[in-house]
Amino acid sequence: MARSASAMRGQILESALRLFAVHGFRGTSLQDIASEAGCSKASLLYHFAGKEKILIELLAPARDALATLLDRVAGLEGGRLVEETVVGYVDLTLRFRREIRLLFEDIAEMSCHQDLNVMELADGLLDALAGRSQQAPARVAAWMVLGAVFITGAADDEMAPDEVLRAEMIRSALRTLDHTPS
């Protein structure tokens, strides 16, 4: 035993990221991580001050990358600002997929596992939003709308009265879907 400290730390982080992404933060115990990493639970707490510290260290790179992006676009404006931000943000989410997934822990778990057969309904909603199309562009746009409306509805930044919020959400969603009003 007694590998180099950084090797063990890396192994722990990798195992934790994988388990967090599947069972979520609260759904993963220190013992789970230790077993996967091939060490004792006590060894975890030797390398990390606590369970939360593992999570923080896992999310830090994503946070730093986002901060870097914001710095880079800080001096821009207009079309360039929007374009660079969008492209950079999309790349970030694709690069840090697993990190994002671990944030959705229970949503996925609840959606699948329980009596609520939400997955089936979500599929139906996706189909309808895509206009029954199976083409990639339509399906990606449908996913975008699914997530956009879901989060914006819950966000409530108090950015606008409900009627305005509703109207703008609908207009934005239809733009996303490249829908030309009939």
Add this chain to the structure above:
Amino acid sequence: MARSASAMRGQILESALRLFAVHGFRGTSLQDIASEAGCSKASLLYHFAGKEKILIELLAPARDALATLLDRVAGLEGGRLVEETVVGYVDLTLRFRREIRLLFEDIAEMSCHQDLNVMELADGLLDALAGRSQQAPARVAAWMVLGAVFITGAADDEMAPDEVLRAEMIRSALRTLDHTPS
């Protein structure tokens, strides 16, 4: 004591929904709900077979409403299909705001509470996506893109190869923001 059964059940559901939306499902204990509802923990389990049953009963109305919407648009196609689906979906998310929020339990808790000052970064990202505009339409659209990309990146329906997914996400996002390519 010994109120009518339905009254107590309603009180429990209301308290649970409020607490779940703030602290999440796993972050709320039966004792928390009982205290807020003004009864004993044992009384909860007299009215509900278990903690999960409370959650299921809370989410059922939203699920049923979504199923109803999908039934309603099942016979439509083309532009009407997309329009009706979008409007219906937006209305659902606004109507069941609290139910959706409870699904985001830990995300919000982690974003705020910890060393990661994610909220500040999210604000910066929103500003950039909105092109530094403070107008409601731009800010709503920015929120939409924030949620859309975040969820679509993590979704990985294997709907498309990564390069296609990336390109379509960028195009969709720019459409959402009503951005005309320069």
Add this chain to the structure above:
DNA sequence: GTCAGTTCTGACCGATCGGACAGTTAAGGT
């Protein structure tokens, strides 16, 4: 008042979790 049935509760249980700690093992410098 009596009594059956519903509603409610305090006390308790087993399981699990994050974490603390003393002690053990391996590695490297001298």
Add this chain to the structure above:
DNA sequence: ACCTTAACTGTCCGATCGGTCAGAACTGAC
């Protein structure tokens, strides 16, 4: 060979959780 230091572990602990159960408290019908 010796000793210091880092790496690691078995074991225990307090807290918390979801859930059970026997019985108390209340209610309405008679």
